[in-house]
Amino acid sequence: MKISLTQVKGLQFVARDESGHKIIVDTEKEKGGFDKGIIPLRLLMIALAGCMAMDIVSIVQKKGGKFTKFEMELEGVQAEKHPKRFAKIIYNFNCAGDFKREDLLRAFELSRDQYCSVLATLKDPPEIVFNI
């Protein structure tokens, strides 16, 4: 599985996946970017949210549930010391529809403990290899 990242200008980049989808990765103007895209730390939260959301929606639907609203908000609390890694990430769920609350809870636990590949990568970090 691959992605590429190419500088556009300043600290603005375009990221592409193997299927041709692309997004702009950018930062605030004061930091040398152009503020036209999402910063990397927030993309990390979006990766976590998206992975768990896909698990949870799939599992609840398999059990016959239907969401009229499925929303997650993630809040990242950064460490004070540089490089200000996320010390804590808080997930808030905001869902409505025709589903059993126990199915939602169980789906969330299955994603957290067994299915979510992004969260599993954070729990047991990958070996990182650099060719420069």
Place this chain on the structure above:
Amino acid sequence: MKISLTQVKGLQFVARDESGHKIIVDTEKEKGGFDKGIIPLRLLMIALAGCMAMDIVSIVQKKGGKFTKFEMELEGVQAEKHPKRFAKIIYNFNCAGDFKREDLLRAFELSRDQYCSVLATLKDPPEIVFNI
């Protein structure tokens, strides 16, 4: 720092940051998505690539270097066992311009060891709190 993720349809979601930037998070049609956006595991790689790229470009520029091309490709190798976390991530750099190779190497080391907040979050994972 916050993001939100809202279901659009099936396993397609829209993610928003606090400044109003948004991206589509999606998956393959066979998996219940609509293939209009990047999957979460690839977003994790983009977060890593973006964070290091911003550090490296900034540092090399401060030392007087200029890139005519700055590109990174990341390859994620997944574990065979579910949930198929990334067991290894390989970074390949493809840069050209007027800069000292030693400055690029040093910038990369500084990002890896000190500056990159996304990589630091993977090295020392956050506490995760769920409100459901």
